[in-house]
Amino acid sequence: MKEELYTIPVNEAIEQDGECLLCTLNKKLESDILNYILGPSYMEEDIRGETDKIGFCREHYRQMYAAQNRLGVALMIDTHLKNLRSDLKSLLDGDKTSSGRRRGLFKKSSEVPESAEYLHNIESSCYACNRMKLRMNSYIDTFFYLWKREQEFRGKVLNSKGFCISHLRMLIDEARKRLSDDKYAEFIKSVSEIQLKNLEELEKDIDWFIQKFDYRFKDEPWKNSKDALPRAILKLSGLEVDE
Numbered sequence: 001m002k003e004e005l006y007t008i009p010v011n012e013a014i015e016q017d018g019e020c021l022l023c024t025l026n027k028k029l030e031s032d033i034l035n036y037i038l039g040p041s042y043m044e045e046d047i048r049g050e051t052d053k054i055g056f057c058r059e060h061y062r063q064m065y066a067a068q069n070r071l072g073v074a075l076m077i078d079t080h081l082k083n084l085r086s087d088l089k090s091l092l093d094g095d096k097t098s099s100g101r102r103r104g105l106f107k108k109s110s111e112v113p114e115s116a117e118y119l120h121n122i123e124s125s126c127y128a129c130n131r132m133k134l135r136m137n138s139y140i141d142t143f144f145y146l147w148k149r150e151q152e153f154r155g156k157v158l159n160s161k162g163f164c165i166s167h168l169r170m171l172i173d174e175a176r177k178r179l180s181d182d183k184y185a186e187f188i189k190s191v192s193e194i195q196l197k198n199l200e201e202l203e204k205d206i207d208w209f210i211q212k213f214d215y216r217f218k219d220e221p222w223k224n225s226k227d228a229l230p231r232a233i234l235k236l237s238g239l240e241v242d243e
């Protein structure tokens, strides 16, 4: 079964006991994908074809540039630029002769010009993000596969710190689609318990972090508050900031 393929990474991620299991998986996934793209071995041709066509998003260009394999990035950008220029030329040529409006029986004249639509697609598509989204779907499948079948996994989830806001939303959505009414109610009950408990803990840690700015408490121990701010930011936004 497909889900079984991914039980190892999911089980490994839950062992890390982070603020969000799915963020932990996402981070590993992102670094694997970028290592592969920038690694010493050549990418398979069909993958290279895709990066040539759609390129990357702002965040992934930033990470690739920071990874210091400037030659690798330049080679990829070179072929992507060539593709972009040739596609754009033919679309803009088309727009020149049709006043930017699409021809065709059912097309409204107010429609977005093809060149703008193409640019919008380039702007909003990213090879790394696409790959991550696909794999994340398999991880969600695996999550529910294990949740339904393995008591041990369920126990680990119930002892975890819950999820970030965006992944909590994703799990609630998916649970509704995948579980029967009874099982869904049971899932929500369990998840709300861990999630609310974790948010309360986090709030306490942030409160103590704030107190520590008061000179009267400056010699008191940090308790769990030293990294409370990055943990809270991850919980709220999925963003990992350096401590």
Ligand SMILES: [Zn+2]
Pocket: 020, 021, 022, 023, 024, 163, 164, 165, 166, 167, 168, 238
């Ligand atoms: Zn998350």
Ligand SMILES: [Zn+2]
Pocket: 056, 057, 058, 059, 060, 126, 127, 128, 129, 130
């Ligand atoms: Zn991206």
